[in-house]
Amino acid sequence: MIDVEYQKYVKAISTQIPEERIFTDTLHRLAYGTDGGFYRLEPQVVVRVANEKEMQLCLREASSRKLPVTFKAAGTSLSGQTISDSILLMASDGWEDYEVLEEGQKIRLQPGIIGAKVNTILAPYGRKFGPDPASINSAMVGGIIINNASGMNCGTHENAYQTIESAKIIFADGTLLDTADADSRESFRRTRPGFIEKIEEIRDRVRADEAFAARIRKKYSIKNTTGFSINPFVDYDDPFQIIINLMIGSEGALAFISEVVMRSVPNYPCKASSMVYFPDIMTACRATVALKEGPVDGAELLDRLALKSVENEKGIPDFIKQFDETTTAVLLETMALDDDTLAENIAQIKNILDDFTTLRPVEFTSDPAENAQLWNIRKGVFPAVGGMREIGTTCLIEDVAYHMDTLAEATKELQDIVAEYGYTDAVIYGHALEGNFHFILNQDFSDPKEVERYEKMMHAVIEMTVDKYDGSLKAEHGTGRNMAPFVKKEWGEKGYELMREIKQLFDPDTILNPGVIINDDPECYLKNFKPLPQCDPIIDKCIECGFCEVNCMSNNFSLTARQRIVIQREITRLKKSGKNPERLAELEKGFIFEGDESCAGDGLCQTSCPVSIDTGKYIKQIRAANRSKLSKKIGKFTGDHLDLVCSSASLALGVVGGMHSLLGTKNFGKICDTARSVSGNRIPQWTPAMPKGASAPKATPINAHAEKKVVYFPACITRSMGPAKDDPVNDSVTEVTIRVLKKAGYGIIFPEGMKNLCCGTPWESKGFIETADMKSSELEKALLIASEQGKYPVLCDTSPCLYRMRKVMDSKLELYEPIEFVHKFLLDKLDFTPKKETVAIHQTCSTKKMGIAALLKDVASMCAEKVVLPPDVNCCGFAGDKGFHIPDLNAHGLRKAVPVIKQEGPVAGYSNSRTCEIGCTSELGIPYMSIMYLVDEVTTGKN
Template sequence: MMQPVYTDLIEQLRQQIDEKRIITDPTLLFAYGTDASFYRLLPQLVLQLDTLDEVIFAVKTCYERKIAVTFRAAGTSLSGQAQSDSVLITLTRRWRDYKVLNDGAQIWLQPGIIGAEANTILAPFGRKIGPDPGSINSCKIGGIVANNASGMCCGTSQNSYRTIAGMTVVLADGTLLNTLDLNSIAAFKKSHAEMISELMLLMSECQANRVLADKIRHKYRLKNTTGYSLNALVDFDDPIDVLQHLFVGSEGTLGFIADVTYNTVVNHAFKASGLFVFADIEQTCLAVSQLSKTRVAAVELMDNRSLASVAEKPGMPRFIAQLGLDGNTEAAALLIELHAEDEQDLGLQSDGIQQIINAFSPIEQVNFSRDTKVCEQLWGIRKELFPAVGAVRESGTTVIIEDVAFPIAQLAPAVRDLQTLFVQFEYHEAIIFGHALAGNLHFVFTQSFDTPAEIERYSAFMDAVAQLVAVDYQGSLKAEHGTGRNMAPFIELEWGNDGYQLMLAIKGIFDTHGILNPGVIINADKKSHIKNLKAMPVADELIDKCVECGFCEPVCPSRNLSLTPRQRNTVFREISRLRRSDEDPVRLAAMEKTYRYYGLDTCAATGLCAERCPVGINTGDLVRKLRQNHTEKAKKIASWTGNHFATVTASAKAGLTVANKMHTLLGTNRMHKLTQKVYQLSGHKIPQWTVHLPLPATKIVAPIISGITKERIVYFPSCAARNMGVEAQAKDERPLAEVTISLLEKAGYEVIFPANLNNQCCGMPYTSKGFPETAHLKAQQLEQALWAASEQGQYPILMDTSPCASTSKQHLRKELIIYEPFKFVAEFVLPRLKIIPQPEPVMLHITCTSRRQGLAPLIEQVTKACALNVIIPDDISCCGFAGDKGFTKPELNASALAPLKAQVPQGCSEGYSNSRTCEIGLSEHSGIEYRSILYLVDKVSRLH
């Protein structure tokens, strides 16, 4: 039952915020409240805010009522800083604006931009942002700044604290301050004179306390994100400078960061990487000490357990596995990266660093290489470390990654002491790796929180770690992952009473009511790090290894509509737990009901999540499995349609005919209104009409065999191509099959069709709807037809739709050579024809199946061979049409393609892809006609 204070709050918020973005559904609160940490708090409401005015209004309203507020960006944070049991504020996709300033020397960013996207924007200028966290492909600028996240090459010189030029912030009382706007600063100094005075007093007291000031300077020579950025008090004299630098790393406890302007850094074009293994950790760390005096860009340390954890992974150098076989359990490695402005400088660096390394007698090595593939393989070792632990952990346990820093001179004994603690507390799977140049080590281990004994083991272990790092070595308990809830109880241990009192004063100055992210950084409860622990109950082997990191979310087409893969997994885990425990049947029933739409019905099941997942989880596999829970009647219907497929597809074609005639009779507006009502009354079973709904395809006419000996190609037109023609206003009225045949004949091929064509299907529609038996039947039938048509695999097979080609490659067992359109064009068509690329711009959509197969570079290459100006829109990985979901759940398609139309440049009137159904949705939401790439190739190609 919601407390009255929140009921009143919601009524107030509704005055300015769309009710749809005020989330109170318990299942969605559970889902949206999940972050990458091992804590679980359930928010009372989640606000999805669209504008800065909404943020100011929400924060001010909560401040007046003394209701706690937590801000969240991507939720990849590991220490519990994005958790709330009150009001959780998230941002809609509208917070993704940016401006490149001063020829790339600076960049202005809103907090919703993903870190890697910022670097993509800066790439043409040869620049990048300074921070380079391991989660840069998922974490957002708001979180990067709020956590002072750093990374492998960033060190302490290029983090947000050092590269920030200015920011706009919202304080607890709703006041807005832009630190780059003189008028804003003047107004702020007038309205908040007392805050400015208190900050200046803190500055003077801190600088006058020599012992404390020296301690601050010492601790920030290391990487340090434990507590607030106290170095701001000794680094700057202007209170506005102090204020904005205190915001860096403040984890939402001082206010909301509405935008940030970075001073960018050079992104060197010339790079080299090498891997060097030493006999023991002592030699390894001595090498690090020498390397820290040079210009190396990154040095990643991996201890012997780390090397052993990835020894059997594909692509690893053979000597890694051999180390274990040789009985060498002491070896450790350094992965080193060099950056330079030119090849000559890179060569000189390589030679100089190699001499330093040789002095420490490496026992194995991969010499410095400039080859991109080699470098990627070497960094793949480092990236595999976290997944290596996550993938082998016991079901029901969580993966914890801690993040400390030691003085470099003491790195070797510190590693030894950490390893001793692993043995003492029986964390036998724990590994150590990290950014050695900064003395920054991560250690990863697995932990269960399902018994008091396990919680006590973890608590005792963390007490020992805190003593070792903060006291014995005077290091940092948090180097780059943020304090959060996890290290809040240990801040005073690390900083002493003076430092801790300083932090209490900072919190009090900015947040007098204590409403901003309470419990994070400042927490009086010395046991808070072992409370509100997240359960990771067994649910299904397909997702049990999920660590809920959120790396999957940026590529999920339903991320702004319903749930992401991480959220689908976490809700299903809770549903599974409730089913076993029978503790709350009412809550279980509510969760199952909500999950049907948010979890199952609106999942596109693209599999792109698996590409981003550190442990390779495809949540789409779970969704397809859960969709198999059909009645016997439904299974019989599916089986009948599989056995009478030609009849079913003929009915679909007839439906397109009827729709076209109705449109002609009623007109566009009336047709829209009528079909929208029918769609709603049918329970979303009868598709809603769109102006881009195709006309029925004309009958495919097989080409006449001329008798002249030609190379043969088997062409399998997909179900969509056989039944769906072009849209009513198409520039080229020919259906896809006709265009394909024209192109193949132009290239000099003889086209062969498989037998019984109209009854053939790859089985994908049945797979996605949860009818695996019928899918298998159709796949077997198609396999036999293709095997015969290709004369037992002798001829290549073209499938004109990428999902069909992908499905067939995955499920057909015979040795058939199957191509989707782009790869086929690249290998079989372009070499035979003269291509005259058109000057008119074209949009290009790379389907999710093509992305999964690694075809994106080839697809871009083929399109650029046919058009001089090719636009690939940002922030779209999948169109969300998902077979027929574009008809039955059009909101999924609309959400996935929401950023599309704004990216179509003026003068562009055509788009291309390789999936007929995707092209319908792309046309609908772009305002231009999308069609198969084969149309473009046919248009611009000539015989030599």
């Protein structure tokens, strides 16, 4: 039960915010209250705020009650900026609006849009978002700006501070200021008397103190996010521009930014990268200092342990494993407008490096795929090191910067200090071109002696960084909680008091993110550590960075992959401790739907997880553990009698389809809805897209004497489900696939006992792992016989089935799903006459995980003049049969595709999974069918 004052707060905001977006239960408070850092607080109230008016309401009501508030977007922050023990306001889903301005020179953004999407939007204009943090594929604009997150190329010249144009700012009392609007500025002057005058007074006072002003300029000549950004007072005259730039790096402790206009920066079309290996870290740093004067856009240092953390990753050469303990790499990038200039840049860089010892010849690559691979390796260092930690320890990342004239000495001393205190597995890496390094520690906070060791090491680093090298204690990750006690140490009395003055001006009741940046507790950085107990080998490597959430389709519907792990870890901890059984019972009960039943299990979270955790696999494991003996027997029975199950399903679908045709969509829909309601939603949701029945093809070989042969395995789903009543086709997927293969001149072989064969996916998704493996083993044996031990390729007409087959079956089998088979084997055997209508496509999770999603668009583009692929759609949410039981999950998965389909007006959609096609048809309002229908419609055989 939350405190009385928070209950009153909830009642007040509930007048305008739906209750389903306000959370006071234990499960959601814990799940949403977790971020990527190593601290944890549990909020009293979590609100998913949808717009400016709601945010103003939330702040007004909190301000009137003097209740603390913290803001959160993606929650990838590393220093404790987005955790709260009070009110947590989420600004992600719904805050994704944008507008490209001045032909891409500027862009208007809301805070919930992911940084990488901004780059996608600006790419056609040859521009990009200035800040480029390693987390850009997951981090959101609001967090990037409010933390002044920079990254590998933007340095201090293209970060948010330098590229922000205007902002909409909501203050602690709910006042909204639009700095781009003259009326809003005038209103602010009138309603907040003395505020602008105070900004101007501070500006003039700081500038009058020449020594202090010079000190500020020097401190910000390198990356610095320690404390509030006080440099606007020396950089800008306009008080409103000063307010805008004070917000940069303020970590939500001054106000909330609801919208910004940012200047974009050039995105050079020609790029080349090289991993250069030096004998030691000092040589690497000295070479980087020299390269600073050359045409280098990025230089990322990786010490030997950083290299070791990624040396087994794809794209990393084997010779790295032979390097000695002092070897240090620097990943270089140079950019240009044309290839000739790029070649000149490379030559100049090599000439500079001739003065330094390198362990291997310096070679650059301009291949986009190879470039991306190199930089993805760099981005994955932090999570990879975290994944290597001893289970139960916490992964910390610290963030310092030094001036270039002392870079080599400071970096070597940093390395020595970390080693001196026994952190033998600590990694140093980062943005060498900006003198900005991160060091990663795997720390045990459960042992007081280990905490004391950490404390002593941190004090040594702080004293060396500040007293000896006048560097930054926080370069780009923000002050947060873990460096708040040392802001005064870095800035001195005058700088620190100025920051307190700013805080008092913006937030006089100190309700905004208290404890962050300004914190009077000298030991706050040693408190509220996040527990990471051993839970299960599948998820124990998780460091809760949140990179998975961008691909988790249940994000903002139920729990995300990260949040599922958070809850399961807490359940495990409570079970081991034997304490707080009420909390344990509440979490276990809430997890049934929020964590288990609403998980699509698609595994897309794994594709953006730096340590490749498949949370869907873990959830399936939980389902398996929860299956009763009776349910397992039923599962095995269905596996043993699949022919009966499929024929029964086909018959039932035929009856349902007949009733649909007889009664009409409206009347039959009412009957089905009533039946589902009376059953307590146990009866599956009926939809007009529900298919009619189908039957398996005869197992007799077709074109047996053809020179080219293929083994065709129709999935059980296509053997049971035909087209829907309103689909513009009559034939089943199997009939159409056979027709396309015959056009291409293929002989078709069917596996023996086909009607009882299955890949096992339906059982795997429900936790019947033994039955799933039994079915896949049966299928594998049949396919090996049919293909003559891999002599002929195998085609399965359903992508998710093919994905599982590839995971579990013999490597001798050449396994293909429809788009890959068409692309690889049929393009030269068929003549394509593209249809003039616009068509849509849906890329299934399985094609994405297999890395062949782009082929769907390639094939569709050969078949139609215009192909629509709605952006920002991951899993459709139908997830096998979940769309029949949890239709809202399906609607959530496709919510961003709806306006695109309405605007583009395609006549039909195509994919490669029958159930996904049902889900797309239901939610998007046009018929979705197998891509084989489209190929069949527009092709003729060459012979």
